Amino acid sequence: MNFWNTFAALFSNFGALTWQMVVMWGIGALLIYLAIVKKMEPSLLLPMGFGAILVNLPASGAITQGDTVGPISALFEAGMSNELFPLLLFIGIGAMIDFGPLLEKPWLMLFGAAAQFGIFFTLFLAGFFFDMKDAASIAVIGAADGPTAIFVANTLKSQYLGAIMVAAYSYMALVPIVQPPVIRLLTTQKERRIRMPYEKGNVTQLTKILFPVVVTVVAGLVAPASVALVGFLMFGNLLRECGVLNSLSETAQNVLANLITLLLGLTVAGQMTADKFVRPDTLLIMALGLVAFIFDTAGGVLFAKLLNLFLPEGKKLNPMIGAAGISAFPMSGRVVNKMGLAEDSQNFLLMYSISVNVSGQIASVLAGGLILSLMA
Template sequence: MEFLIEGITSVTWQQVVMYVIGALLMWLGIKKEYEPSLLIPMGFGAILVNFPSTSVLNQVIEGLGEEGTVAAGIIEWLFEIGIEASEAMPILLFIGIGAMIDFGPLLSNPKMFLFGAGAQFGIFFAIALAALLGFDLKDAAAIGIIGAADGPTSILVSQVLQSTYIGAIAVAAYSYMALVPIIQPAVIKVCTTKKERRIHMEYNPAAVTKRTRILFPIIVTFVVGLIAPQSVSLVGFLMFGNLIRECGVLGTMSDTAQNNLANLVTLLLGITIACSMQAEQFVTVETLLIMGIGLIAFIFDTFAGVMLAKILNLFTKKKINPMVGAAGISAFPMSSRVVQKMAQKEEPGNIILMHAAGANVAGQIASAVAGGLVINIVLSYL
């Protein structure tokens, strides 16, 4: 009867820690509703992969054949096919994300593009910090990309750079995206005055023609493809999804991309990424450092966006509410809603949502560009 308790007696303390982490992620998703579509599959997957001799990972079955037979585990297979082989899952998810995004607020106010760019500073600050703390360059870059505030980008970059910390990076990226309503207000309050937070911004949307909406994804793809070709897979698929939405002749396909495709890939991505949450890889000092560096990346993203707005205010007559700069991170649409809520709290009736939404969607593009550039630049140093 020993075979019945073999599993229990083989559990390590690190695996128990992972059961707790898995339960915590599920609790955050279910009770607190923090990014439930990702944290729940990740949490459940973290438990599945940490049972001794779990069948969701590849196992060598002794006794079959001369040296045993490798029995493929479903989660490991999904990881090899969906992430290791060609980063298919995060890239396919971008089709759905692109189909969901309305770039209208950005196209009617193109200056908001600048905040999307500025709010990527946290990525590079985090890379520098990670390097200083002893991570090698490719791992530092993979950790820094948490600051992109974009799960698929974080997973893709860490996979391309073959970082061993992909699990911790994914957990950090998605957890902090869910914690934007806590992180950003704190940082914004430190870097701005009440007077600045009360700045009103008029919204006079320029006419955005259908032609502009259709040309936009095509132009972005061309520009990014020529300047930062490593970003083409992410930006290209993001723009493809957006083109499906905006062309006006693919209604059912757009619906499929926004709903069925996005949900299916999200479901599989969440549970698949758990493959990298095995106890021996995850329960380490490095994971704690990565969580800390990831938080700092988000903080400096927000800080840089706000400071860019304040710098621009030195040169412009029509003042920009600095909180709009903070919305330049890629956590869409949460960040723009957080900024609007803060503006409303500072002064009831102050509506800056459309400006913040413009910056927020710009951040989506900028973060994907940043991911490609990080890969391109870091590989040139290796």
């Protein structure tokens, strides 16, 4: 009799399985599919997808159950509840970015600022459905910057962290699908064929070294809540540009960034339990995230079109570069360049679009800091 009781106990967990858990298995499988087959942000979507399955098994040992602390829950407390993982990732991102082309043409920073319009429009819209702190966290999906979205949502103690993270990284991966229709809708073929010959400028090593320091100081004075976000990003860039810490810069770009991304994916998945994720609010958050991306893209394009009203013929801008102002580095810059070449095989917009894309990285971090300052 004891044998049969023990044998039956092995399958008793099936009774605790719910349809919501099965739905989360499907979402996890979808993320794994996108990572492996479609190659969409595989370093993040793969651990997120597998983690979503791990934490949605009945009585999963991967997350805390009663007094027993699960490893994914422990990782969350160690690196997410205090925003440590996103900030460490910013060091790696900063070390990857070359601000040189942007410093050659600093006026391109205006497009990075314009492309944050979607964040504030979505904040206004989300305020009708969520309390202001959750609405602000959801709006930062439009930053197109996963670490910033994590940082803001954690700092504001949003209850929708899992949905926000899935939306932020999913839309970042879907930039090549989301942006082109919006760009085509807002521009004419003639505008998309405007050529912008790139003239390389000269940026001194001292300028590259001073830039991250100055940006950090200015950001701290204007939006103190952004100091951690901006500071860690700029510290990573200083590692790159100082010229005496090449090994640390390479470590930050590769080992550190890859390790933290892996831990981020698993840790975020810990918040994707069925009870938190399978509900109408999640669908609304996904929809608002899409709105944020669309209006970010539109903001950048329309700003370029506005400038063209005052520029003489022959000096007009290709409005598509404005779309690269969202902080989906370097995907958005590549999308704009590809669209330019599709319209005209001699229309090379890569240097302009990547420069605008880099400015969007800075602007998105500052926007996140500004949101935190407004919510303080």
